[in-house]
Amino acid sequence: MESYTVVKHLHITAACLSLAFFIWRAFWSVNGSSMLKARWVRIAPHIIDTALLALGVALAVMLNFWPLPGWLTAKIVALVVYIVLGTVAIKRGATPAIRAAFAVAAVAVFAYILGAALQHSALSWLAGV
Numbered sequence: 465m466e467s468y469t470v471v472k473h474l475h476i477t478a479a480c481l482s483l484a485f486f487i488w489r490a491f492w493s494v495n496g497s498s499m500l501k502a503r504w505v506r507i508a509p510h511i512i513d514t515a516l517l518a519l520g521v522a523l524a525v526m527l528n529f530w531p532l533p534g535w536l537t538a539k540i541v542a543l544v545v546y547i548v549l550g551t552v553a554i555k556r557g558a559t560p561a562i563r564a565a566f567a568v569a570a571v572a573v574f575a576y577i578l579g580a581a582l583q584h585s586a587l588s589w590l591a592g593v
Contacts, residue, residue, distance in 0.1 A: 490567035
């Protein structure tokens with residue numbers, strides 16, 4: 465169980481890094497910063513998010529989550545929504561206002577994913593109510 469704890473904490477760390485770096489890049493996007501063009505800024509999210517996904521898969525395998533429970537399926541669907549919202553927030557939004565609105569929506573979806581993970585329910589934060 466020690467390796468499970470290590471993988472779980474690495475997954476949590478990667479999730480925190482992913483969110484922090486997303487917010488940072490969204491801020492730069494809304495403000496039109498040239499930092500978004502820096503090579504490390506374009507590469508780092510892929511490394512962080514690949515680690516996050518790989519660690520999540522490792523946790524699912526360690527816990528024998530097959531077939532996937534409903535809350536985990538909901539997290540995966542929400543992850544796809546988060547990615548789509550995030551692309552509009554960082555790259556595809558036509559105006560700063562649109563990019564900001566999509567960034568806020570993406571962070572809200574991230575909060576849903578966090579709630580689903582903590583509550584082990586597709587109802588996310590509402591499961592505890």
